[in-house]
Amino acid sequence: xxxxxxxxxxxxxxxxxxxxxxxxxxxxxxxxxxxxxxxxxxxxxxxxxxxxxxxxxxxxxxxxxxxxxxxxxxxxxxxxxxxxxxxxxxxxxxxxxxxxxxxxxxxxxxxxxxxxxxxxxxxxxxxxxxxxxxxxxxxxxxxxxxxxxxxxxxxxxxxxxxxxxxxxxxxxxxxxxxxxxxxxxxxxxxxxxxxxxxxxxxxxxxxxxxxxxxxxxxxxxxxxxxxxxxxxxxxxxxxxxxxxxxxxxxxxxxxxxxxxxxxxxxxxxxxxxxxxxxxxxxxxxxxxxxxxxxxxxxxxxxxxxxxxxxxxxxxxxxxxxxxxxxxxxxxxxxxxxxxxx
Amino acid sequence: xxxxxxxxxxxxxxxxxxxxxxxxxxxxxxxxxxxxxxxxxxxxxxxxxxxxxxxxxxxxxxxxxxxxxxxxxxxxxxxxxxxxxxxxxxxxxxxxxxxxxxxxxxxxxxxxxxxxxxxxxxxxxxxxxxxxxxxxxxxxxxxxxxxxxxxxxxxxxxxxxxxxxxxxxxxxxxxxxxxxxxxxxxxxxxxxxxxxxxxxxxxxxxxxxxxxxxxxxxxxxxxxxxxxxxxxxxxxxxxxxxxxxxxxxxxxxxxxxxxxxxxxxxxxxxxxxxxxxxxxxxxxxxxxxxxxxxxxxxxxxxxxxxxxxxxxxxxxxxxxxxxxxxxxxxxxxxxxxx
Ligand SMILES: Cc1ncc(C[n+]2csc(CCOP(=O)(O)OP(=O)(O)O)c2C)c(N)n1
Numbered sequence: 001x002x003x004x005x006x007x008x009x010x011x012x013x014x015x016x017x018x019x020x021x022x023x024x025x026x027x028x029x030x031x032x033x034x035x036x037x038x039x040x041x042x043x044x045x046x047x048x049x050x051x052x053x054x055x056x057x058x059x060x061x062x063x064x065x066x067x068x069x070x071x072x073x074x075x076x077x078x079x080x081x082x083x084x085x086x087x088x089x090x091x092x093x094x095x096x097x098x099x100x101x102x103x104x105x106x107x108x109x110x111x112x113x114x115x116x117x118x119x120x121x122x123x124x125x126x127x128x129x130x131x132x133x134x135x136x137x138x139x140x141x142x143x144x145x146x147x148x149x150x151x152x153x154x155x156x157x158x159x160x161x162x163x164x165x166x167x168x169x170x171x172x173x174x175x176x177x178x179x180x181x182x183x184x185x186x187x188x189x190x191x192x193x194x195x196x197x198x199x200x201x202x203x204x205x206x207x208x209x210x211x212x213x214x215x216x217x218x219x220x221x222x223x224x225x226x227x228x229x230x231x232x233x234x235x236x237x238x239x240x241x242x243x244x245x246x247x248x249x250x251x252x253x254x255x256x257x258x259x260x261x262x263x264x265x266x267x268x269x270x271x272x273x274x275x276x277x278x279x280x281x282x283x284x285x286x287x288x289x290x291x292x293x294x295x296x297x298x299x300x301x302x303x304x305x306x307x308x309x310x311x312x313x314x315x316x317x318x319x320x321x322x323x324x325x326x327x328x329x330x331x332x333x334x335x336x337x338x339x340x341x
Numbered sequence: 342x343x344x345x346x347x348x349x350x351x352x353x354x355x356x357x358x359x360x361x362x363x364x365x366x367x368x369x370x371x372x373x374x375x376x377x378x379x380x381x382x383x384x385x386x387x388x389x390x391x392x393x394x395x396x397x398x399x400x401x402x403x404x405x406x407x408x409x410x411x412x413x414x415x416x417x418x419x420x421x422x423x424x425x426x427x428x429x430x431x432x433x434x435x436x437x438x439x440x441x442x443x444x445x446x447x448x449x450x451x452x453x454x455x456x457x458x459x460x461x462x463x464x465x466x467x468x469x470x471x472x473x474x475x476x477x478x479x480x481x482x483x484x485x486x487x488x489x490x491x492x493x494x495x496x497x498x499x500x501x502x503x504x505x506x507x508x509x510x511x512x513x514x515x516x517x518x519x520x521x522x523x524x525x526x527x528x529x530x531x532x533x534x535x536x537x538x539x540x541x542x543x544x545x546x547x548x549x550x551x552x553x554x555x556x557x558x559x560x561x562x563x564x565x566x567x568x569x570x571x572x573x574x575x576x577x578x579x580x581x582x583x584x585x586x587x588x589x590x591x592x593x594x595x596x597x598x599x600x601x602x603x604x605x606x607x608x609x610x611x612x613x614x615x616x617x618x619x620x621x622x623x624x625x626x627x628x629x630x631x632x633x634x635x636x637x638x639x640x641x642x643x644x645x646x647x648x649x650x651x652x653x654x655x656x657x658x659x660x661x662x663x664x665x666x667x668x669x670x671x672x673x674x675x676x677x678x679x
């Protein structure tokens with residue numbers, strides 16, 4: 001319950017101005033590069049073009065081709081380059097453009113980056129950051145829209161962060177780069193252009209620490225990534241009905257800050273977990289199980305999960321809209337939880 | 342067992358030799374169909390009517406037409422994110438293609454796939470693909486199946502210059518070579534991978550040189566000359582069908598529009614002069630000039646192809662626009678079969 005204040009205690013309270021999510025990411029990355037000469041960026045069209053999502057705009061101008069590297073379409077070699085360079089003390093940021101492309105380099109992430117420190121008896125670390133854009137909503141269809149955080153969160157040795165807004169996009173990116181472990185930063189495609197208040201100077205957001213995005217007494221909604229905004233919108237809708245929901249943003253899904261969740265459940269006694277990824281085998285299952293393991297006695301209703309149906313992401317906008325959870329489904333889920341006494 | 346392929350790479354002569362009038366007409370018609378399909382799709386996208394991404398093929402028509410005219414209906418192809426041209430040339434219908442771009446239930450993927458995933462089993466079109474290089478091993482598998490079943494169909498895989506940097510290409514090429522499978526590797530070298538010029542992603546001038554690493558013969562052709570492509574494809578397909586194993590064709594070509602969408606270049610990754618130079622050797626103009634010059638077709642006959650195709654396209658777009666949207670109640674459709 002004190003996590004909110006703890007988290008904000010380590011982030012500076014300074015003059016802010018509005019910045020888009022993608023610009024906030026870009027600023028955090030640039031500042032981390034200025035802070036540490038060992039940070040470099042490699043990926044397809046990241047340097048000359050500035051990234052297909054404008055994530056790397058202007059960085060080539062400032063940092064030059066030594067630190068901003070355009071690579072061939074060779075994701076396995078790209079991540080491997082990052083692993084090897086990290087093992088030798090650099091702090092690579094490698095970009096996978098669309099998260100779906102991890103399919104072609106999963107070995108380097110899962111079997112190499114994640115396990116290297118362990119298998120070397122702790123003698124080295126792999127301070128590798130992998131940036132990528134996830135999520136549906138752009139009509140990009142089955143091979144360009146997935147949210148695969150559950151794949152990665154299952155692997156010991158990896159960290160996974162999911163920024164929900166501009167402020168967290170910057171802070172989590174900086175922390176990912178400063179972290180001595182491989183961290184996957186899952187940016188959300190639909191959020192790229194959304195603006196929010198962002199401090200000007202460099203700041204990190206602690207990894208593995210959840211944020212209480214809104215306080216409430218009736219239902220705890222644990223929302224990942226883009227679903228945080230949807231949950232907050234649902235909260236406004238429900239508040240008008242006299243229902244106050246608490247919205248928890250884990251920010252980091254591996255490691256997962258369950259303590260903040262447990263504390264909330266002890267107060268609200270009802271939980272809904274929502275993510276954009278397929279419900280089956282998603283993080284909602286893990287979170288629900290952990291809550292049941294630890295705070296079962298506080299629950300007035302079974303933990304409810306909302307996620308995508310068990311299907312690839314469809315193309316047609318009418319299907320895609322029905323596929324991705326939204327504020328209406330979250331509000332409906334909360335009402336259902338409250339119907340049970 | 343596996344055929345031992347020669348590793349020589351050869352350049353085709355600059356001027357393509359004679360092909361029969363019906364072949365010239367066939368190539369022309371396939372190219373016009375692609376050109377019009379694509380320019381109309383681009384217009385629809387610019388008008389905000391199409392969701393998602395659109396990677397246009399305009400400029401590269403000679404490659405799809407030249408290769409597909411050398412194939413039978415039962416020959417299989419795998420395609421790329423820039424797949425409309427391959428689909429059109431293989432005979433996939435305008436109606437199901439436009440409907441798919443619109444996300445309608447009448448589309449080639451029932452509205453589930455969109456531009457990057459158009460396929461048609463009845464035409465041997467094993468799919469466009471959103472993952473660069475992913476179609477290469479799939480074509481190898483299709484060729485394997487043909488041989489396994491004792492059929493004499495071949496598989497053709499299309500990929501870009503950029504795609505040859507990915508493991509799937511190299512693994513697929515080696516697999517096809519060592520198993521001696523009937524696969525034709527067609528590299529559409531348009532000089533760019535997204536916004537990176539070829540010189541920025543490989544040190545080779547000719548992608549065809551990569552074939553040698555797998556013991557696969559290769560040929561380089563002018564990808565703006567449909568007849569040159571067709572002749573090379575015919576040879577490669579015949580070889581493969583006869584059991585002589587895989588071969589690579591590198592077609593040097595160009596895309597007129599941006600990597601994605603029509604235009605809106607935020608970044609001058611190629612010069613106007615370069616684009617203009619390639620356009621001065623437009624593949625459709627080339628085949629028309631050639632057809633008229635050698636008497637393969639009259640100007641009126643060529644014009645008629647444009648007119649008929651325009652009508653067919655207008656009808657297909659109207660059909661797509663009038664088609665129903667998919668029903669969200671069917672979200673789980675086809676996740677599993679049976
Ligand atoms: C595995 C993978 N990596 C990256 C991408 C993003 N991407 C889509 S098209 C493309 C460029 C492909 O270049 P090329 O193979 O030369 O084909 P072209 O676009 O020139 O037709 C890239 C990098 C992707 N779709 N899949």
